[in-house]
Amino acid sequence: MLVSALSQGPSSGADALLPTSITLDNFRFVLAEAGFLRYLANSLAVAGLTVAGSGVLALLAAVAVARFRFRLRTTVLVMVLIVQMVPLEALVIPLFLQVRDLQLLNSLLGLAAVYIALALPFAVWMLRGFAAAVPAEVEEAAYIDGCSWGRMFWSVLLPLVAPGLVATSVFSFITAWNEFILALTFMNDSDQYTVAVGLRQFFGQYTTDWGSVMAASTVITLPVMVFFLLVQRGLVAGLTRGAVR
Amino acid sequence: MADPRTARPAGAPADPGPAPRAGGARTGPRRPRLSARTRRRWLPWTLLAPALAVIATLLLAPLARVVWLSVQDYGLDNVVSGRSDYIGLDNYADLLTDRYLWTVALPNTAVFALVAVAGTVAFGTLVALLLNTLARPARTAVLGCILIAWAMPAVSGTYVWIWIFDVDDGPVRHVLQAVGAVGPGGFNWFAERSAFYAIAALNVIHHGFPFVAVTVLAGLLTVPRELNEAALLDGAGAWQRFRHVTVPILRPVFAVVTVLSTIWDFKVFAQVYLMPGGSGGNRDVLNLGVWSYVRSFANQSYGLGSAVAVLLTLMLLAITVGYVRTLFRDEELR
Numbered sequence: 001m002l003v004s005a006l007s008q009g010p011s012s013g014a015d016a017l018l019p020t021s022i023t024l025d026n027f028r029f030v031l032a033e034a035g036f037l038r039y040l041a042n043s044l045a046v047a048g049l050t051v052a053g054s055g056v057l058a059l060l061a062a063v064a065v066a067r068f069r070f071r072l073r074t075t076v077l078v079m080v081l082i083v084q085m086v087p088l089e090a091l092v093i094p095l096f097l098q099v100r101d102l103q104l105l106n107s108l109l110g111l112a113a114v115y116i117a118l119a120l121p122f123a124v125w126m127l128r129g130f131a132a133a134v135p136a137e138v139e140e141a142a143y144i145d146g147c148s149w150g151r152m153f154w155s156v157l158l159p160l161v162a163p164g165l166v167a168t169s170v171f172s173f174i175t176a177w178n179e180f181i182l183a184l185t186f187m188n189d190s191d192q193y194t195v196a197v198g199l200r201q202f203f204g205q206y207t208t209d210w211g212s213v214m215a216a217s218t219v220i221t222l223p224v225m226v227f228f229l230l231v232q233r234g235l236v237a238g239l240t241r242g243a244v245r
Numbered sequence: 246m247a248d249p250r251t252a253r254p255a256g257a258p259a260d261p262g263p264a265p266r267a268g269g270a271r272t273g274p275r276r277p278r279l280s281a282r283t284r285r286r287w288l289p290w291t292l293l294a295p296a297l298a299v300i301a302t303l304l305l306a307p308l309a310r311v312v313w314l315s316v317q318d319y320g321l322d323n324v325v326s327g328r329s330d331y332i333g334l335d336n337y338a339d340l341l342t343d344r345y346l347w348t349v350a351l352p353n354t355a356v357f358a359l360v361a362v363a364g365t366v367a368f369g370t371l372v373a374l375l376l377n378t379l380a381r382p383a384r385t386a387v388l389g390c391i392l393i394a395w396a397m398p399a400v401s402g403t404y405v406w407i408w409i410f411d412v413d414d415g416p417v418r419h420v421l422q423a424v425g426a427v428g429p430g431g432f433n434w435f436a437e438r439s440a441f442y443a444i445a446a447l448n449v450i451h452h453g454f455p456f457v458a459v460t461v462l463a464g465l466l467t468v469p470r471e472l473n474e475a476a477l478l479d480g481a482g483a484w485q486r487f488r489h490v491t492v493p494i495l496r497p498v499f500a501v502v503t504v505l506s507t508i509w510d511f512k513v514f515a516q517v518y519l520m521p522g523g524s525g526g527n528r529d530v531l532n533l534g535v536w537s538y539v540r541s542f543a544n545q546s547y548g549l550g551s552a553v554a555v556l557l558t559l560m561l562l563a564i565t566v567g568y569v570r571t572l573f574r575d576e577e578l579r
Contacts, residue, residue: 061296068289076293078569083304085565087512089534090554093314093541094307097324117303120296149288178398180515185542196400200519203404210408217401224396229389 026215030202036216038191039198042108043177044223046194049112050119050176051169057116058123058168063157065124066131067139077128084121088181096185106189114182119172126171130164131157166231177224195220308558315551324547336552345528354532354557357442358510364450365506366499369457374487376458377465388459395455399515406448407520410434435521441530448516453509457502464498465491497571504568508561514538533557 030036065077095114096105104110134157142152183194190198199220202212315337317323318330340346372391376384410417412433421427434440468491476486492499514534517523522530525539533553541550 057296057299060292064289064292068285070286070289073289076297080300081569081572082562082565083300085508085561085568086304086308087534087554087557087561089512089514089537090311090551090558091304091307092538093547093551093554094310095303096542097310098307113299114303117299120300121304124296174396178400180398180400180518181538196398196515199400199404203519210411210414213404213408217404220401221393221397224398225393228392228396 026211027219030212030215030219035190036195036198036219039193039195040219040223042192043194043196046108046112046115047173047176049109050115051172053112053116054119054123054172055165055169058120058127059158059161059165061120061124062127062131063153063161066128067134067157080121080124084125088118092181092185095182099186105186106192108192111183111186111194112176114186115172115176115179118179119175122175123168123172126168127161127164130161134160170227170231173227174224177220311551311554311558314547315555317548317551319546319548319551321545324545330548332548336549337556339549340552340556349529350531350533350536350553353438353442353530354511354534357446357513357532358507360442361446361449361453361510361513362503362506364446365453365510366457366503368450369454369502370461370499372454372458373461373465376462391455391458394451397452399452400519402452403448403516403519406444406451407435410444435523435530436527438529441520441522441527445513445516445520449510449513452516453506457506460502461495461498464495468494500571501568504564504571507564508568511561511564512557 061080065073099105099110099114102110104113138156138160139152142156147156177194178196179194180196183197184200187193187197190201195216199213199216202209202216313329316331316333318332318335323330372387376387379387409415412418412431412435417434418427418431421432434444472490472494473486476490481489512534513532517530517532517535518538520530521527523535525531525535525543531539534557537550537553537557539550540553541547544550
């Protein structure tokens, strides 16, 4: 009971709990008048770039560490692991200065580039498990059939690692979709707000329009939920496989 | 060293290595083998290069720069001019002699993390145990709900918790007022440090328990059923079975989950920043991360903000070393 209260209450039940009778007015206001569609489009663009960029880079890197033995391999792995622990609070100041120097403040591209870097370590770590799980015999068989390494990568490794790629994309997507500090710091122009930052607009200093806040929160959560539900099977398989190691 | 990849024919079209194409696949036995080996050495690095370049420029370089900033008196004029003002360890001296660090920011960070981690791991484990006893359709349904809690952005989750405890309109106030626990004036949960962090802890636990639940569930599925059956035959109760069968087997899983949660809960930001007073209005409720941010961007003293950030990073690094050790203890990377 507690589970459903905690997990369902805030996301879907929020509107039902509101004392006033619920209409779709809040949603209409949020989407049509408050410019939330713009934030949604911005977030989708940034998250899409992040998923694509981190997916490709992480896949290549994961294959390298999983299918090859080379010097410094362990060092690379440990570095990837440690980088993941660096708090965003420590990076936000230098990243702000760096992005500003590159004239990429207020740019969705600049934000996406940073998100790709943020999503990469976890993606590499996760995909590594999938790439390592492909039996060596499968790879050998491909070579015996005369496959080049590139062919083998495309037609043998890639399909087998695909479920892992699905799980990784979900996490990269969520990283970009939910991220708050950097989006808050980089985007001064309200046209470039992502949903996480745009939501703040409804949260007033003295009075808060809770109807709008909740409607907007629901709108924000929906895409992630849909994405999650679409890939749920692959995701849970990926999670459990990654977790047990 | 018996690696199937040495048997691979040379001169692949996608070959990024320096293997000479002219060598051909079936000509002299000597050159192709040599080139294949060269390529085998360079291929992994070629694959790694893009990812490493991105990590180096956007994560490692900023990390170095924050350390460099922390030994400067870097204010708004420096931001504009780009000139640096080296002052050695003054920022750290200021920071470490500041009573605020020891009485407010550090306790807010560490005590909160401790409570939140304990709550997350305990609740997540309970949910995992529950999931483990459910039949497949029910399990999938509950798992779906849990994943939604996980996927919900921290920002909207935080707003929901703020609303629940809202001074004027929150459901908690209505309930408390109905039973006569608070007067008509209501009660401001956010004004007081411990109440503020209790709400933050609820929020973080709600957001973080799914990860623990899913991970522990994955571990539970690997526990051989015979062990539990044997314990049951010996007359062990549910708690005893959990304590003496499950916990020892899942020790590594618990270790990883605890350390990861600790790292995450140490650097909680949006959940504090967005709550009333959390962005600097109420100095009693800032944690290290928010303090660093407020120092840098609201007070325009980037040097001191950086010093706070470096301090937080060092603390996390210490925890991370423990994490890496735990991981490396179970073979696998070698």
